[in-house]
Amino acid sequence: MFDPVIAPSGTLLGLLQRGRGDGTLHALAAPRDEALAALDHCVLHDPRHDWQVENRSLYYARLYLDLDGGLDEIEGHLFSADDRLDDAEERTGLSLAVLGHLASYGREDALGLLRRYAATGANWAWALDELALRDDDAGLRALALPVLARFPLTARGEADLAATVRDAFEPRPWRLWAEDRREAVGARVRAAREQGSFDRWQRQLSPTGPRPGWSVEAVFEWAEQGLERGSALHLPAARCLNAVAGPEDRERIVEAARDGGDGARSASLHYLAESRDPAVLDLIEAAAGSPSRTVAEAAVAAFERMCGEEAVDRARGWVHRPDALGASAAGVLACRGGHEDAQLVLGALRETVRSDGPDAQALYRLVDGAGRLGIVCAAPVLRHVYRETASSQLRGRAARALAATDPSFATGFAVECLWDCEETTREVAALHAETGDVRVAERLRRLAADPAEEDEVQTAVRSRIGTDPAAM
Numbered sequence: 001m002f003d004p005v006i007a008p009s010g011t012l013l014g015l016l017q018r019g020r021g022d023g024t025l026h027a028l029a030a031p032r033d034e035a036l037a038a039l040d041h042c043v044l045h046d047p048r049h050d051w052q053v054e055n056r057s058l059y060y061a062r063l064y065l066d067l068d069g070g071l072d073e074i075e076g077h078l079f080s081a082d083d084r085l086d087d088a089e090e091r092t093g094l095s096l097a098v099l100g101h102l103a104s105y106g107r108e109d110a111l112g113l114l115r116r117y118a119a120t121g122a123n124w125a126w127a128l129d130e131l132a133l134r135d136d137d138a139g140l141r142a143l144a145l146p147v148l149a150r151f152p153l154t155a156r157g158e159a160d161l162a163a164t165v166r167d168a169f170e171p172r173p174w175r176l177w178a179e180d181r182r183e184a185v186g187a188r189v190r191a192a193r194e195q196g197s198f199d200r201w202q203r204q205l206s207p208t209g210p211r212p213g214w215s216v217e218a219v220f221e222w223a224e225q226g227l228e229r230g231s232a233l234h235l236p237a238a239r240c241l242n243a244v245a246g247p248e249d250r251e252r253i254v255e256a257a258r259d260g261g262d263g264a265r266s267a268s269l270h271y272l273a274e275s276r277d278p279a280v281l282d283l284i285e286a287a288a289g290s291p292s293r294t295v296a297e298a299a300v301a302a303f304e305r306m307c308g309e310e311a312v313d314r315a316r317g318w319v320h321r322p323d324a325l326g327a328s329a330a331g332v333l334a335c336r337g338g339h340e341d342a343q344l345v346l347g348a349l350r351e352t353v354r355s356d357g358p359d360a361q362a363l364y365r366l367v368d369g370a371g372r373l374g375i376v377c378a379a380p381v382l383r384h385v386y387r388e389t390a391s392s393q394l395r396g397r398a399a400r401a402l403a404a405t406d407p408s409f410a411t412g413f414a415v416e417c418l419w420d421c422e423e424t425t426r427e428v429a430a431l432h433a434e435t436g437d438v439r440v441a442e443r444l445r446r447l448a449a450d451p452a453e454e455d456e457v458q459t460a461v462r463s464r465i466g467t468d469p470a471a472m
Contacts, residue, residue, distance in 0.1 A: 012026050014122055018389070019395075019421030020419075023419075026286040027338050037390035039060060039069060044074070047417065055421050058101050062101075088097060092122075094116065104451075115139060115143065118149045132170035144173075144185045146159070148184070148188060161192045162191075162193075165456065169400070188315075219451075220256060220260065220263070232294070233263065233267070234263070237263070241267060247268070254283070262357070265295050266295055269295075270302045273305055281310065281311070285325070288325040316337075330344065330352075333345055334365045334369020336371070339373055353381055358385045358389040359389050359394070363385060364393075367385060367394065367398050368401065379406040385403065392421050396428070399414070419443070424456075427454075427456050
């Protein structure tokens with residue numbers, strides 16, 4: 001899929017796309033048709049840069065409930081002709097997840113759409129997982145024949161069915177169907193489950209990786225072969241070196257880290273970094289300037305995995321480098337440096353925002369570091385990242401950092417964070433939001449009573465309600 005186009009942060013659409021709490025508050029204050037149009041746009045055109053880690057579904061489902069929104073647009077999206085042409089999970093996953101949450105809130109129209117899509121849609125497995133958590137046994141049993149009809153009665157069809165049953169994220173429907181007395185349902189699913197278990201057992205008996213008794217040279221050869229096949233095996237190869245290498249092999253490993261092939265060099269750098277070899281930092285510095293992207297990236301990754309004081313000390317010398325190793329050094333100082341490194345971390349934070357924008361990957365550790373080190377003068381930059389980033393994960397990190405650095409957080413961003421799309425951000429807000437605001441007290445009570453809310457958030461909410469009379 002193409003990267004989503006994110007509207008400016010000052011617009012209703014931009015706020016909803018980012019999953020900000022202010023998105024919900026502005027939508028409830030906007031004309032209903034305008035708010036529903038923006039909401040539908042977000043659900044039909046997933047705005048997340050990383051849909052596998054960022055949350056939006058509960059956030060959007062709650063807004064559909066608050067706006068009493070219909071599901072016609074979602075229905076048209078799911079059952080359009082595009083569903084036959086584009087079966088990627090990203091196209092329909094958010095819509096199906098939103099329907100799942102709405103079904104858990106008692107929306108029968110959402111439950112009906114999930115059942116229809118599980119029977120006929122391209123991304124049926126996702127819909128079935130949503131139903132496995134929310135539908136009753138009768139509803140799931142009714143889907144047995146439509147789902148099994150997707151797998152023809154051929155050797156390939158039976159193999160595909162066995163793999164699907166084996167890898168199912170939610171096994172409940174398959175367990176129900178295995179109990180079905182019909183030959184075309186129960187017997188077939190039981191056979192598929194047995195075949196899946198046999199396939200897993202066979203894979204365990206026939207490993208394709210390293211064998212006991214391998215030498216250092218054999219590990220290097222395996223790492224090189226992995227690169228030739230397009231698979232980076234640096235980390236598993238480094239673990240193999242831990243198992244087979246002795247003191248007599250150090251010179252050979254250091255040589256490979258200096259001049260070996262890309263696979264062997266990368267594996268050696270990781271091995272030497274993990275063992276905190278005294279030569280590794282010089283080797284990493286040399287490898288970081290390698291014309292091989294594989295080696296340069298492995299050198300930076302090996303450095304980031306080091307945890308000793310010698311790595312932190314070297315980071316202080318590398319932090320001003322204008323390359324990936326310099327950015328990595330700033331991240332190491334943010335994560336493991338002391339208060340004497342606060343100015344270096346602050347400088348790196350400001351420069352990263354200025355040069356790479358509010359969505360830069362390097363900001364994650366720098367934002368965490370600003371909070372960990374309590375860099376009060378970082379608050380203006382953190383507020384900018386909070387407002388502008390399209391990543392709800394990064395915004396949540398900025399909120400945690402602001403809680404540690406910005407005295408105005410409790411009466412400012414913490415309030416809107418109670419409506420944020422990320423549960424960890426709502427948890428931070430529940431711990432810090434000033435309860436003198438009438439919106440905060442009402443929101444805390446609602447979160448405490450919402451069965452869809454995460455346990456950690458409800459624990460934080462109840463700790464405030466139980467100790468703060470103003471929140472009652």
